[in-house]
Amino acid sequence: MPIPESAEGRRIYEEDRAHVFHSWSAQNALDPLVITRTEGSRVWDADGKGYLDFSSQLVFTNLGHQHPRVVEAIRDQAAALCTIAPAHANGARSEAARLVAERLPDGFDKVFFTNGGAEAVENAIRMARLYTGRYKVLSFFRGYHGATQQAINVTGDHRRWPNDYGASGVVHVHGPFLYRTQFHATTEDEERDRALEHLESTIRFEDPDAFAAIIVETIPGTAGVMPPPPGYLQGVREICDRYGIVMILDEVMVGFGRTGAWFALDNYGVVPDLVTFAKGVNSGYVPLGGVGISRPIAEFFGDRPYPGGLTYSGHPLACAAAVATIKAMVDERAVEHAARLGEEILAPGLARIAARHPSVGEVRGLGAFFALDLVKNPVTREELSPYGSSNAAIGAVLAACRDDGLLVFNNYHRIHLAPPLNTTEEEVREALAILDRALEVADSYVETSAGGTRDEPVLEGVPA
Template structure:
């Protein structure tokens, strides 16, 4: 690495610390990594160190860094039409909507584009409230739906607490999570039955006629990648049908191949009324999100103006990136590759780690969407870090992984294995080997 490059990296860091306000951070307590370049499943820091990216950043670079087809599509679109107001039709948006509608389940054939996942969830709830004439929304604990005002209130993890004044019509309930069951269940079947009975009771006690929507991540992402037990999502669908409640599937993180299907809800063969997406729709190359809308809800606004919009809805550069992403996913069989990684590499590899490390309490996931639950004691299941916090042991695991050239994704007492869907089987196994070594080093050091 040249001295000039090091100087540029230092200047980048200094300017960042002088002027950039970082999200979810105490500003004086962070030292952000300077990233100078990235390619495929790798990135390089300001000192020239190379890292295998097991985070897909915030789980959005599904096709890896600098995918040539997406980069070329953005460049080509910039030369033709950089931007246009959303009232006008543009080719990139029309084609992106077609490609998305072809892949969403059921009759979700109409797409409202947003700038990201949080505003997609905001608009989905607004549509549900206007469609039903009701106000309350139910969402689960251990969930994340975005950082805007309503989306953070929908969220069911500690990031909600500083901004939640219980004034936005949101009621939380317990979803299924057998490893830390709220229902004293001992099997997946019991967990499913008891979680659905609990949800039905919450609906009854809150008043079905007051509830506009139930919002669920098809597979909760940042909150822990808890794959729902068989029958749960179908059971929620039945409750929504019975009580006239809109089912909103949040696929912001789990969609576009991450879970080994185009959308995670496809595993359950369930069709929601609204489906929100972002992140993987164009690998995050240009900000884009959206709501896929059923025929029934679309009809509500056929002759009644929808009271909402965004300056950059369906931005041509973002939509061109989405078109290139979806076409590349089809041509390169990315969804099938992600499914195979889960079945042949991550599932067996992580279960092997669990058999050899007492700190691993549970491994769960599908596709390229996995979580390792770390505990102090496999019998008591005491988390290695407290809910909403971290610990010296977690910090040691992450530091050991990073020293070995792996960029890990951590949240509380968990490490998430969420690399680009394009990662090779070889590099996926390299990442698991580094995790193995990091866990061993940290455990030995803690004794």
């Protein structure tokens, strides 16, 4: 993308390139967009060009940018009490913990605050190991849990590979994903049953008495928005109960309204033992994450110290932002609005788009959380961009979106749509129109002589 034309934009860009070391990137290849203003579902670059933000950045601005109630709460908290050590009680932290616990399943009365999702995962695993007296942890390929030492090693995508020095005790399995099935399944029921059989077989061969925890994203997000088939999470719950394993649901990306429910687990009627959260809890305005703790595990630490903590655990500014975010979501009915956007606009709109574009192999999602699986070959389902990389084809599609004023979340061959939960219907239709045009670029890369018959694109995860 071009370097900003404005003097201030150029200064920001040049200082970034000179001094900022970016995550997940080859530094010399970076060409970052300079953002200088945000509001609601839109952001503006240094030259004044506006974009619809359908990435919610890294899927965290659930209430959009610069929400006045959240900004005011941070300002008021800073004026009253900027910071205090975790050992002291304060009003913002106490109220944030109460509001989070009220939205977790019955029996979740305690919340341990962290600075983000990866630290929440680290501490949830530590709690499970201490509670069970066991060490092994089972996680899923196509899962992502963060970039700290333990979190990256329970992660199941290729980003783990260069960091895989601490994988002792971590076992990975395949989860259900019918579109790219590992189990030669032809129906959701077959995929569910075979995935559960694979999971339990792995546990048996790895020693059931060795496993402290199973950690799973309720709906895998970064890996492609893959809602599990009906009954799968209940099956995981039953396996955990059978072998005395702690069930951890990672709700870092999908919690706080993203799927049209307060937590994605609410869509599936499953109750885990620990829940990790972050991102949408305060729309990412100040870093905050945490672990929701079920009563038996909380009581285990009632008379024995929990050996873990963070300097900024439950930071007052972050917790004040969480309180304001949750209360605003209630008052504005943001969760219900997200569910309606998914059912009435995003799902049918994306289905129509998929029917027009041979590059769209599958559409998956619910609420304000969708992904398009883009393919080079609609018969073989070969990805538009190979696993673990981005090529010129997907780069051209993303550029077409950006040039037309739309920012999307991208991972390899997929385009993810995750707008703020309070995005208007008109903004969603505007974004879909831009996406429709951009997919003509993707279509130009589709092989036309593959032979066979293309499967009709399907929409997964939306309730019938």
